[in-house]
Amino acid sequence: MSDFLLARAQMALSLGFHIIFAAVGLSLPLFMVLAEWGYRRTGDRACLVLAQRWATGTAILFAIGAISGTVLSFELGLLWPGFMHHAGGLIGMPFSLEGFAFFTEAIFLGIYLYGRDRVSPRAHLFSAVVVAASGAASAFFVVLANNWMNGPTGFRLADGRPVDVDPLAAMFSPGWQDQVTHAILASYLATAAAVTAIHAFLLLRDPGEPGHGHHQRFHHRALGIALGVLCVSAVLQPLTGHRLGQVTARRQPVKLAAMEAHFHSERRAPSRLLGVPDLERHVTRYTVEIPGMLSLLAHDRLDAEVKGLLEFPRADWPPVAVVHYAFQLMVGSGTALMGLGLLGAVVAAQRWRRRRRSGGDPAAGWPRWLLWLLVGGGPLGFLALEAGWVVTEVGRQPWIIQGVMRTREAVTPTQGLGARFAVFTGIYVILGVVAAVMLARHVAAARHLRLDDDGGA
């Protein structure tokens, strides 16, 4: 591999790894707040234990995310000094504000985790809310910076150097609302699907005695919260995705064409499900076309023209197949999760009605087939998140800043990236194993929960 490809591989590995922990670090605190709030409202100790357990999970993943995030802030310079040289000042506002959001999250997570006996209950709940809010703010700012790379604004180029810099215009480059909401919802959705799957699995493995079992109540509460977040975010996500698609059609038509494997400009352009793009013959085979759908989605009109890849010089094409497959994967996983979320909501509503009529144990009777489906849906959220990230990043290639700087111009002139790539791959393997083992042990320990005493969490 050339040093250029090694640099890209290292960045992709780092970001692909970090995005998982960043997503959980932003979303799990929301679950924690909901559980803590549920405890305040109902006094159910199951909620309290749940909040504690999710907090420990947050702590593990946040620590790993903080480390991989530190690595990233250095890697920006170690791998892409050309990019930082020109763009450092332009995307500086969101990055510096993100630093503060991260700081705030770290501080209040420390207070929430270690301070239950040291601060008032109100201050404790408040710190949980601050953790969730600053986690979302972090994501907000980072995605703003990424949005700028997709549609750079707030400067003028003179001799290849940015002049007349307007950092606020650069911070809020057009389309920011849509990319930010799409990314944050994706994080909630991914985490919700994974958490739902874990609790569904634990409930399947160990259904407990019918009628009494704190075990059941615990997982019942967890499923209620996680399934709720899953359902809401899965239903909203296609809407934000649609809006982001329209932004992409305007500012990165070649990315949209690659997503849809759309070669020839046409009116009534179809949307393509599946399909294998053939770059030599300029056709997409084995695909199911929905006539006019792409025109409608991208421009709100059936007979609007959608530009095809052939409108653009070949040197400006992203890797079409990768982008197209990733897009299919994202949409497919998201749709499956939406179905799952709605199904879960219907079942939950039925159970609630039945219980109101006949009384009985609120925790009993999640149908096993539904639990199995939820377990199966567990990885889909993260699959969609990673695939969506591939769509936006690979879809922007060969540019690191759309239309302004090519990725190749930004790479470091230093040699020996192979050794560094090996070192960092090793690091991520270690971190990944640590995180996986810790979480597995954490989840396994749920078996021995007692809700009547301090939870042992």
Added chain:
Amino acid sequence: VTWPVVTLGAVMLGGLVLYALLGGADFGGGLWDLLASGPRQGRQRELIAHAIGPVWEANHVWLILVIVVLFVGFPPAFAEISVRLHVPLTALLVAIVLRGAAFTFRAYDPLASQHPAAVRRWGRVFSMASIAGPLLLGMIVGALAQGAGTPARAALSGLWLGPFPLVVGLFTLALFGLVSAVYLTVEAEPDDPELAADFRDRALAAAVAVGLLALATFGLAAQHAPLVRDGLTRRAWSLPLHLLTGATAMAVIATLWRRRYAWARRAVVMQASGIVLGWGASQFPFIAVPDLTLDGTAGPRRMQELLAWALAAGFVVLVPSLIYLFRVFKAGPRHREP
């Protein structure tokens, strides 16, 4: 030199002071974890873990803040330093990663009591990485002060391995060890005066090492970092600052000797701040000697102004939060967890 440049430079230096005082203490904890010995070995390690637990992530963010201000406010300097010093920077990252992973494993493993061997192994990783961190950090600082890798990028590797960066690295390690040991005396004292005495001995040894290495750094600077040496000796504020730092160093030793730990903590905070500020001020206006200055690498003026305001706004949120964090965990007598 414009006001945003000076402000941002001051924020970076201030961030480094705080990183030395807070993050440095956590690194130093790793050193004393490795050197834990005697009848109270286990309790020493316990105290260190307990002291670091709630605060280490927040403490670590100071370094990220400095990096972010550097790449936002002075993008060419960030890009250039990343290229020149990519080897020690990469090594520093490895140390930070291993240290964080090890600490996470030790702090949150629900089955820790069933796997004593694994816990010991991660403890070893934690302490080795905690020692490598300050060494590398100091070597990077030393390389910036002596002008590593200039003028040609090609000559970059190796220079950070020279005698001057090495001594600065050792100096940093000793300083972090000193800060950490003094804090630990305060944390240990209310419950366990014997444990406090353990850390008192360590702090005294570290204080002597800091003094010796300071002299060695100063001596080598004449040959390897003349600009910093001039800054340290020839400016109007040089002598008063050095006298003050020297006086606080004496005060640290005296208060430790008389077991006035709370006073020792105040004195060591002043000593460490004086050292970092002295270095920064003597290198001003250079980010890296001899060609990267604050002024010469400053980003667009408007960006710098906005960044300064953003930092001000950020600190309005950050400072009260931090004070709250340290009030909750570091004020008053330490309560043992049930």
